[in-house]
Amino acid sequence: MAVRAGFFPGSQVDMIDGFIHLSTAAQAQETAARHFAGQEGLVIVGFDAADMGDSLRWEPSRNGALFPHLYGVLDPTLAIETRPLSLDADGAPQVGELIP
Secondary structure: HHHHHHHEEHHHHHHHHEEEOOOOOOOHHHHHHHOOOOOOOOOEEEHHHHHHHHEEEHHHHHEHHHHEEEEEOHHHHHOOOOEEEEEOOOOEEEOOOOOO
16 A cells, blocks of 8 residues: 555554654564554565665654654655564464564
8 A cells, every 4th residue: 555655644543743753674573563453464575774864763652662753754765674464373473583
């Protein structure tokens, strides 16, 4: 959907908060398990933070850790990795190895 549109404006939660919530490769598994458990058809998309320019801000979130927040729309052509996520027996999305 975002590829056809040429941009991703964010989820409903993102639009309410005023930025797109992102996670680093190290944060992705916990974020997926916490916010997307039991959801089928998930896709993980990786980006290089340097490609997002000044619209990307690192802000404290869960346990004070800095998380990337994108203030603007996300350009899907910047993706460096895209793949589907599987769910484990308990319904937790399995992120696996990501490009750091």
